[in-house]
Amino acid sequence: MALIKEGNILATRVILVRHGESTYNVERRVQGLCDASSLTEAGRVGAGQVGTALQGLPITTIYSSPLKRAKETAELISSMLGQNGFSAPALKFSDDLREISLPLWEGLSFQDVEDQYPEEYRMWRESPTELKMNVPAEDGSVSVFYPVIALYEQAQRFWKDTILNHGSETILLVAHSGINRALISAAIGLGAGGYQVFHQSNCGISILNFSGGLGDPVQLESINLTAHLGQPLPKPRTAQGARFLLVRHGETQWNREKRFQGQIDVPLNEQGQAQSGQAAKFLESVAIDRAVSSPMLRPKETAEIILQHHPSVTLELEDNLKEISHGLWEGKLEEEIEQGFPGKLEQWKMNPETVQMPEGENLQQVWDRTVTAWNVILAATPDTGAADTADSPHGRPFTTLVVAHDAVNKALLCYLAGQTPHHFWAYKQGNGSVTVIDYPYGVSGRPLIHALNITSHLGGVLDKTAAGAL
Numbered sequence: 079m080a081l082i083k084e085g086n087i088l089a090t091r092v093i094l095v096r097h098g099e100s101t102y103n104v105e106r107r108v109q110g111l112c113d114a115s116s117l118t119e120a121g122r123v124g125a126g127q128v129g130t131a132l133q134g135l136p137i138t139t140i141y142s143s144p145l146k147r148a149k150e151t152a153e154l155i156s157s158m159l160g161q162n163g164f165s166a167p168a169l170k171f172s173d174d175l176r177e178i179s180l181p182l183w184e185g186l187s188f189q190d191v192e193d194q195y196p197e198e199y200r201m202w203r204e205s206p207t208e209l210k211m212n213v214p215a216e217d218g219s220v221s222v223f224y225p226v227i228a229l230y231e232q233a234q235r236f237w238k239d240t241i242l243n244h245g246s247e248t249i250l251l252v253a254h255s256g257i258n259r260a261l262i263s264a265a266i267g268l269g270a271g272g273y274q275v276f277h278q279s280n281c282g283i284s285i286l287n288f289s290g291g292l293g294d295p296v297q298l299e300s301i302n303l304t305a306h307l308g309q310p311l312p313k314p315r316t317a318q319g320a321r322f323l324l325v326r327h328g329e330t331q332w333n334r335e336k337r338f339q340g341q342i343d344v345p346l347n348e349q350g351q352a353q354s355g356q357a358a359k360f361l362e363s364v365a366i367d368r369a370v371s372s373p374m375l376r377p378k379e380t381a382e383i384i385l386q387h388h389p390s391v392t393l394e395l396e397d398n399l400k401e402i403s404h405g406l407w408e409g410k411l412e413e414e415i416e417q418g419f420p421g422k423l424e425q426w427k428m429n430p431e432t433v434q435m436p437e438g439e440n441l442q443q444v445w446d447r448t449v450t451a452w453n454v455i456l457a458a459t460p461d462t463g464a465a466d467t468a469d470s471p472h473g474r475p476f477t478t479l480v481v482a483h484d485a486v487n488k489a490l491l492c493y494l495a496g497q498t499p500h501h502f503w504a505y506k507q508g509n510g511s512v513t514v515i516d517y518p519y520g521v522s523g524r525p526l527i528h529a530l531n532i533t534s535h536l537g538g539v540l541d542k543t544a545a546g547a548l
Contacts, residue, residue, distance in 0.1 A: 097151040098117045116150065139170060263275065298505055328510045354510060367464055368394070485502075
């Protein structure tokens with residue numbers, strides 16, 4: 079998984095949107111391929127908000143699922159993109175963007191599915207690739223169908239048929255929760271088993287940067303942005319469990335200069351302090367119960383600025399969250415590293431897991447201590463959620479702020495997604511960004527990356543933070 083260098087012209091930018099709220103969403107019914115539900119008024123408003131958020135971006139084509147809840151969302155977004163002197167992009171429909179097929183469940187409430195199909199529902203939640211359905215045919219025979227595996231193959235087919243047709247373009251896909259998650263997993267080589275890793279809210283925006291076709295490096299710039307809907311962070315699935323707000327420190331002067339800093343203790347620059355202030359304002363209304371930071375100056379100052387709005391929270395420091403040690407690379411620009419260590423920088427960009435930093439660390443060492451730090455944090459996190467308050471009368475997840483560094487955050491996200499250090503570069507972490515990680519069934523359960531690399535509070539949908547060295 080090679081590095082997609084920020085600032086370079088990317089082959090294709092893909093903006094991925096889930097349809098607006100539907101009648102079946104409100105009724106908590108399984109939709110799948112069923113086309114009986116339609117957008118609610120809130121769903122139509124959300125689609126308009128997406129269109130407003132995307133105005134001015136050079137979108138050339140919109141691809142949509144033909145199911146009416148997605149089709150109407152795409153048409154509303156297209157009409158917004160065609161205002162204020164802009165031309166509306168071409169709108170095309172693809173059956174490969176239709177939602178997952180769940181023939182035995184469609185139309186049932188989720189509670190009815192859990193009651194009538196308890197073992198299958200457990201598989202759906204915990205091991206989705208094992209979920210199978212025995213579907214009767216008209217001739218009386220019964221066929222065995224694996225819905226999640228079939229959906230993943232559908233997502234692969236869409237990318238193979240589409241992505242190479244849009245070199246150096248920005249395209250918009252409007253589809254559904256399940257197929258969107260399968261598209262994200264297929265893009266980064268996560269496999270069908272990654273179906274439950276990422277969340278997709280109604281009218282949430284995700285951004286993927288392709289360097290070529292399927293199988294070439296893909297960067298997840300952002301996943302499930304909801305600030306344009308008036309929701310700074312996407313709503314948690316349950317009022318129990320745990321939520322983690324993973325923040326990368328604000329900009330330093332060395333970030334701006336693209337100078338490798340590693341464990342040299344470079345402080346925030348003026349822009350980094352401003353970004354931290356913007357993150358603090360963004361999270362001001364979010365209840366935070368605990369805060370943990372790397373002890374280095376740049377994350378510690380970022381955390382302290384955020385916690386100015388949460389004076390009752392004491393900042394804890396965790397040594398294992400320190401940035402990667404670049405050893406003899408620290409303090410150097412890329413051209414200086416190439417001159418002193420020919421070929422090693424390219425190796426770091428193409429196969430980061432194979433590089434031993436001279437007199438520093440390798441990625442596996444960073445991975446191991448990051449996972450150790452995370453497990454220590456998890457061990458001290460309650461499963462039962464936070465206490466009821468006037469703002470949250472039915473409870474809410476126990477929320478922990480974790481502030482660290484680019485390499486540490488990327489390693490952690492790879493680990494939580496079930497990938498390896500080879501996929502390190504797939505996850506973008508902008509200065510001052512916020513990533514939301516939920517454990518809806520408790521910290522012993524499966525983590526959910528609810529939102530990735532939120533930078534809306536820093537201005538616009540796209541991540542415009544400095545493209546610098548780690």
